[in-house]
Amino acid sequence: MDRPVVVVTGASSGVGRAVALAFARRGGQVVLAARSAHVLDEVARECAGAHRAAHALAVPADVTDEAAVDALAQAAFAWGGRIDVWVNAAGVGILGAVDRTPPQEVRRLLDVNVMGVVHGARAALAVMCRQDSGVLIDVSSLLGPVIGAPYMSAYAMSKAALVTFDDILRQELALAGARGVAVCSVLPAAVDTPFFRHAANHTGREVRAVPPPATPERVARAVVRTARRPRRRVVVGPSARLLTWGHALAPGLVRAVVTRVTEHRCLAPRGTAPDTSGILSAPSASTAALRGGWAAGRRTALRRAALLAAAAAAGALGARSTGRAPFVGRRTRRTRLRP
Structure with missing residues (x-):
């Protein structure tokens, strides 16, 4: 981890941006990927100025494009000579009841949140297995693998898939003898990012962040610690740990509380927001930011x-x-x- 070469997808906004900056502040050589090219250039300048030893390379890429992700890995390897850490942080969201959410939008979400991670893992591991070293970190969520919430079935389904994918990937790497490669799942709860503004919304209601949100910097610090000391699953923040413990002890009670909080505290009255597809198909562009203002x-x-x-x-x-x-x-x- 001395001046590691780190690839971060979803680096233009939210958790991905915070992760890139966190590694740069420690002298990391950061390769940034997202769809918004001009925003990536801005983040690259921030990373390069974060530490005298830090360098940054912006590589615009859509994670749903397998060829683009392969090209990202090749560019990172050619630039840094290796890939020490690969962080899959790109993701999108949909809010809406199952019968009100267009199936084509669900398909697009799964393409970004699941297939984007599959493409990233395949590209990263092709390099890491040759090196017999590296850490693959997938930013999942507490929502899906641990708890559920109404109106977020597509998002929760995609994040649960990542944890299962990582579990099986570890088994396959062990069978292949790739003992120098670690695969880690990071599970935050709600985070103060533009996620809720960027998400597709078919509830007809204005969305507020799930209280209490963690800062993206907290999640980024957890990712950096995980890169240094890999663990299979990392639950981020006291709220997330409390929910995990509570669900293990009284799952029915926690589900009831989460349902009530989502319905009455996280959503405004009906008719307060129009239907929108968010950034499912369009880059975040000028709305990209580190925090969501919560x-x-x-x-x-x-x-x-x-x-x-x-x-x-x-x-x-x-x-x-x-x-x-x-x-x-x-x-x-x-x-x-x-x-």
Whole structure:
């Protein structure tokens, strides 16, 4: 991982953009792929200026085009001499009930979210298996492999497919003796990106981010850690971990809560949004951005402050009732005395 050569698809916006910048800030040699050529050039300049050792190469490509993805891998190898990390972050979304979602749009989503990953994996592994080293990271989602939500059947189906694909790919690599190649699935929950503005919407309702959203930088840090220390599945963020634990303990309750939150907090009243196909077929272009404007960083800071205040209050109440020092303080002092 010394100045790694990293390929990132979906690098023009959201999580893909955050991942590219995160590797560049650590001196990575980043190859950027997306459909919006002029936006990629902008991201390449940001990456090149993020660290004195960082370099960036923009390669416009549509991940649904197998030949274009193969050309992306060839360009990355010719430029960097190897491919250390390949991050499949390109993805699109659809919101709408099953009977209101056009089948051709579902087909297009699966072509991007699933076949795009298949094309990326095949192109990356062709290089990594020759090197006998490399990390393939697929950005999936908690939605699909772990939990479900109404009006997002196509998206959830595609993300569940990625986890299954990665599981089987690991088995095949083990049988082939490619022990230097790792395959990892990263599973965030809601993230503060332009995803909801870019998604096709057939609900007739304005969409808000699922609370509380994580920052794309948090997901990017998880991807970088996974590249350094590969793990099969990485759940990102406290909200995602809480949902995972809750679903394991009480799946029916979690499904009911997610359904209610989606219906009443994530969607405005009917008639507040027109039908749109989003960026399913058109590049994000001028709407590409790192964040979606949901103030995730501020909300995260407020949640942490609230948790700390609650813990302090609970400790103070406990001290008053028992006449002893708060548990948190006593625990901290004991921890510091350990060798």
